Amino acid sequence: MSREYPAAGEHRATSRTDRDHGSHRDESHGLHLSGRRAVVVIVSSSAARGAAQDLCGPVLHEWLAGLGLSVDPVQVIADGPDVEATLRELTEHTPRAERPRFIVTSGGTGLNSDDVTPEATARILERESPGIMHALWTKGLAKTPTAVMSRGVAGHTGMTFVVNLPGSKGGVKDGMAVLEPLLDHISAQLEDVHGHGENRSTGPSESSGGAPTAVRDPAASSGVVHARVTSEPLDAARAQGAVTAADCGAVVGFSGVIRDHDGGRTGVTGLEYSAHPDADTVMRQVADEIAAEFPSVRIWAEHRIGALVVGDSALEAAVASAHRKEAFSACDALVDRIKVHVPIWKRQTYTDGTHSWVGLDG
Numbered sequence: 001m002s003r004e005y006p007a008a009g010e011h012r013a014t015s016r017t018d019r020d021h022g023s024h025r026d027e028s029h030g031l032h033l034s035g036r037r038a039v040v041v042i043v044s045s046s047a048a049r050g051a052a053q054d055l056c057g058p059v060l061h062e063w064l065a066g067l068g069l070s071v072d073p074v075q076v077i078a079d080g081p082d083v084e085a086t087l088r089e090l091t092e093h094t095p096r097a098e099r100p101r102f103i104v105t106s107g108g109t110g111l112n113s114d115d116v117t118p119e120a121t122a123r124i125l126e127r128e129s130p131g132i133m134h135a136l137w138t139k140g141l142a143k144t145p146t147a148v149m150s151r152g153v154a155g156h157t158g159m160t161f162v163v164n165l166p167g168s169k170g171g172v173k174d175g176m177a178v179l180e181p182l183l184d185h186i187s188a189q190l191e192d193v194h195g196h197g198e199n200r201s202t203g204p205s206e207s208s209g210g211a212p213t214a215v216r217d218p219a220a221s222s223g224v225v226h227a228r229v230t231s232e233p234l235d236a237a238r239a240q241g242a243v244t245a246a247d248c249g250a251v252v253g254f255s256g257v258i259r260d261h262d263g264g265r266t267g268v269t270g271l272e273y274s275a276h277p278d279a280d281t282v283m284r285q286v287a288d289e290i291a292a293e294f295p296s297v298r299i300w301a302e303h304r305i306g307a308l309v310v311g312d313s314a315l316e317a318a319v320a321s322a323h324r325k326e327a328f329s330a331c332d333a334l335v336d337r338i339k340v341h342v343p344i345w346k347r348q349t350y351t352d353g354t355h356s357w358v359g360l361d362g
Helices: 056-066 081-090 117-124 130-141 145-149 169-190 236-243 279-293 324-341
Strands: 002-005 037-043 074-077 102-106 154-157 160-165 223-230 250-257 268-275 298-304 306-309 313-321 344-350 355-358
Touching: 037 056, 037 081, 056 074, 056 102, 056 169, 074 081, 081 102, 081 117, 102 169, 117 154, 117 160, 130 145, 130 154, 130 169, 160 169, 223 236, 223 279, 236 250, 236 298, 236 313, 250 324, 268 298, 279 298, 279 324, 298 324, 313 324
Parallel strands: 037 074, 037 102, 102 160, 223 298
Antiparallel strands: 002 074, 154 160, 250 313, 268 306, 268 344, 298 313, 344 355
């Protein structure tokens, strides 16, 4: 059984100096938090059945909302199997585009027989972030030696980051102090925004493929969020989620999907995209041009190379803007210009064993 409630009172955006848990906040941060979804899960059997008052949920809710995140009503669940069921419901059982960026749990991290929050969390994570837990233990040890008894874990699954905090109000406040300067960086990395950090406003940085990726000015609400050529599978939800922002009322996405016919000829079984060494640079230049022509949009674009089959996405583009007409126009122009100018060509194969090249004469 779970209980759900909104945190009491009105929530306002506050600076770090407004709150009682510590250090100064650099106002240039928060770029990748605004409008992203967050969920607080309180793990307490006594609170779930109404025998005890939850003191941590409202604190966490107000803190996350103050950072600009869109926070769901706090969920209060019992220790035990409900923990894993809740985490799976929020992640793998929720459409990708609707999954929260952050899940913060509190409780169930001790040594009691039903304290299974860390085990349940670990089962749903793709990768753990042990350094964050070490920081939480270090922070807690400064106040109490029992802080190391918390067995929490942290890590991510897809574009959702999950962290376990203790069930005490003091442990939660220590967790907030450790996590606050990290959340924007975590969110940026989950969106594959490279160059996030001290030099993120200075220009291109190295992408995971070793090629420069466009990085927009963190003080601006528009520009190129991401643009590159990649050999990795593409994800439309990831692209659209990356450009979503609180000041954008329209998000337009384009998926260039491999079909079973081309140029009047049927029987296409697959194709292989190849790229000129300068393709990644041109891809970025094209995105920058569109951003200059449509100065209030946010742009994300990737073109995939390598072997693809019918149904795979070869091009994902996403554009966000305050208004739909500008988003549609910018996305249309972006896709057209990528197809014309980025030096990528494809070798198509057919059911009869023949093949053809497309784009070599460009």
